[in-house]
Amino acid sequence: MSDLKTEADSLNRAGIKLSYAADPLNHPLADFKSASHDLSAFGVLGSLLKATGEVREGMTELADVVTALHDEWQAEGKAMLDVGKVLDQVDRLLQESLARKHG
DSSP, X not given: OHHHHHHHHHHHHHHHHHHTTTGGGHHHHHHHXXXXXXXXXXXXXXXXXXXXXXXXXXXXXXXXXXXXXXXXHHHHHXXXXXXXXXXXXXXXXXXXXXXHHHO
């Protein structure tokens, strides 16, 4: 039973950390997204207009991928927390059952 408790504690700690893993990236991601709309350096040469569009599109796609990754981390963190809670409950039920048998 102590293995269940240890596993539950480990999952809970990991789930919390994973849920908040993206937090430090929120501000840089917002800056990156806003920079994709200000590519004025490419506007200096008319021949770079196509490149500007491609760079903007690539930056937007990259920001979308990072956002999706953040969402996935949060979902996985929540799932780990849920599994940790279930293991806690199973451990508690096993302890109660054992206490009833010996008590």
